[in-house]
Amino acid sequence: MLLANLREQVLEANLDLVRKGLVFSTFGNASGVAHGEGLIVIKPSGVPYEEMKPEQLVVANLEGQVVEGNLRPSSDLPTHAALYRAFPSIGGIAHTHSEYATAWAQARLPIPCFGTTHADYFHGPIPLTELMSDEEINGEYEANTGVAITRVFQTIDPVRVPAVLVPHHGPFAWGPDPLKAAETAWMLELVARLAYLTVGLNANASFLGKTLHDRHFLRKHGKNAYYGQASAKE
Amino acid sequence: MLLANLREQVLEANLDLVRKGLVFSTFGNASGVAHGEGLIVIKPSGVPYEEMKPEQLVVANLEGQVVEGNLRPSSDLPTHAALYRAFPSIGGIAHTHSEYATAWAQARLPIPCFGTTHADYFHGPIPLTELMSDEEINGEYEANTGVAITRVFQTIDPVRVPAVLVPHHGPFAWGPDPLKAAETAWMLELVARLAYLTVGLNANASFLGKTLHDRHFLRKHGKNAYYGQASAKE
């Protein structure tokens, strides 16, 4: 069985999405990549989370073709594969329909940065991809979703802003490994909820200033970080 | 005892509504039908869910007359019976007062389709029945509720849009069997909550386009579906 360790991580990341209340029914999926081997491990499609076993996870290559596994992979595999090809620095992806992040996606609005909770995890607003054309939807829809995402990140560093909203659909989040991707998806939902409440109180709430945004992001990230314990640093 | 197996399913569907947080107190009810026998199994009226036993469920015919059982059936039985007569392709019905779906019903607004979460389960907005006249309310109120529902579905396929809102009252949902009906009621509530949050962020949010709506609904439903595992297909 290929990639036993990564399978465990991906399974755990999928269960984490459930434990954090970010997925409902069989919506949502987490994956991980072994860039050296060029292989992705992803959740099978439509299998209840509570019954999922490591050996049911599907292994695919970076083109999205199944290499090992008897079950169909998550139908969003081509989106994950497109992101792994475009973002060689990420090791895991989590896609959810978490409530508040999905509401922003359905409202077709990026999530502005209103506070330091946001700034601690994301170095800028959570961007929104453009609407896909009918041709893109009727064609390789899931792969084209990945293309729409990578287009947004031509001018944004995906390591500094590790999440995106797909309009009318929901969020994708990522990180250095599958569990960090699930954690990012969780923080994104928190940030989306705080931003929802903020505009509910003040429709013209002002955004966090750049100086404070940088201060918070950089006290957690990069070589001058001073948050957390030194041993836990990147 | 008639229909032992269907009783178990109907009991389980009723308990599922409670576990998913869709019913409060003794509000709400789930039923199932054996179209071959022309018999309905439904929850008794006003019995606490936690004490309910399969033998307490009530069996009625499609006219809503009790055939077996010592307890009064749910007062909404005539609504269920009207739907089973009108929609021969459905096998279970769930009625709840779940919060967000009920709020849309109280606000007398259909639930627009703002995203793929909705499109995955419902091939169109969740419609609203017309207000009943005083004569209909003072007459066979519960049966007339069923008539009002079936009137809406003269131009909508109840298999593709398996739920409806009754104004000032709440939602009815259905499916091929009682458990699927309970699942639809749960998804309806999720969709209602996402739509509530969406209009809270953007009062003029645009609806999901038809191309993407079709794509999502049809990747889960019908002969070209490619979501989930083949063995789990309809």
Added chain:
Amino acid sequence: MLLANLREQVLEANLDLVRKGLVFSTFGNASGVAHGEGLIVIKPSGVPYEEMKPEQLVVANLEGQVVEGNLRPSSDLPTHAALYRAFPSIGGIAHTHSEYATAWAQARLPIPCFGTTHADYFHGPIPLTELMSDEEINGEYEANTGVAITRVFQTIDPVRVPAVLVPHHGPFAWGPDPLKAAETAWMLELVARLAYLTVGLNANASFLGKTLHDRHFLRKHGKNAYYGQASAKE
């Protein structure tokens, strides 16, 4: 020890408020009355719910004077006593700071009846008392709260509308016994939440018509009720 049975009921009603999430910290209190003996059993003031024992409950007369018990009674005892004197048909009272009902009270708005969930329990909107004068506040504040409530019910039947909002404060609910009072407080909170969501979707939502309001209230209450089991009827 006086009224052992009523003490158990009152303790259980207080715990029910906690289990239903209607009280926070030591806010809120439930009481019961033995009209024959002219005695009230009420929660002691500021004692954590999880440690409360039947013998710690306080017994007072209808003037609000303590008859048995070493602990101070809830500071709201004079309000409860005023209601028991004014409403001889009620047997229990529950006061909470439950979130949505308190929000309506803080917004100084009665809760309109938007749906059948409301109509099933309350035969009209949930009324709001008038603001008290500075003299009433600086005088016998808690007793005057009771007076303000009874003033509202000069033209409303407290059995048909078993709850009220005190502006800037919160709800009081009642019923034939302490547990029913706690149940009413729970249903009031549900109704308050549904109404909050309804006006969030439609600021001009229309109220439930009288015919449907009567139909729902009267199918559960009074001599022609047909909801629930006959043995469970009043």
Added chain:
Amino acid sequence: MLLANLREQVLEANLDLVRKGLVFSTFGNASGVAHGEGLIVIKPSGVPYEEMKPEQLVVANLEGQVVEGNLRPSSDLPTHAALYRAFPSIGGIAHTHSEYATAWAQARLPIPCFGTTHADYFHGPIPLTELMSDEEINGEYEANTGVAITRVFQTIDPVRVPAVLVPHHGPFAWGPDPLKAAETAWMLELVARLAYLTVGLNANASFLGKTLHDRHFLRKHGKNAYYGQASAKE
């Protein structure tokens, strides 16, 4: 090991923040002070709550310099230290990113007092500090946060209003000891949620009048308090 007893209290206060749902991930921190020794006990930075042990807590002096402990202290230690220096009457501080209080902070609005729930704990609105200048942010940011807070309390008694909002950031709350500080943080979140719902129902909701505010605050606090049991009084 210094201050064994205070370490236990501070650990318990930190866990209480988690149990009450006020902190997410490793956000938030509680501390306590031994004014006699001039020593602060505070949570270490970025250590998961579920694994935290009393000996991992960090002891610092009132200048914010570590006196005992192998782990880095919470990065907010300089804020705590500034408050302990400025407010000699407080014994514990809790900082959270609790949802509704943070939303008010992100919206840059003080929390008005709309009701007695608020008045029971806070003798006035929850104030908001001024925005810090870029120089203050780029300098000793966390210490300057403390300075901004103490500036607000030049005209407010921190014992009567034991909480504050830092704009774009979140709330700080305090009390006579660490557990009371955590309780204040919890009550602040409740009050913030009630106020959010109140303005959602009535954008022009009027504030609680001074007479009623005083009555409620003073029935719980000070020498004429009559809420709770005498033995539990301050």
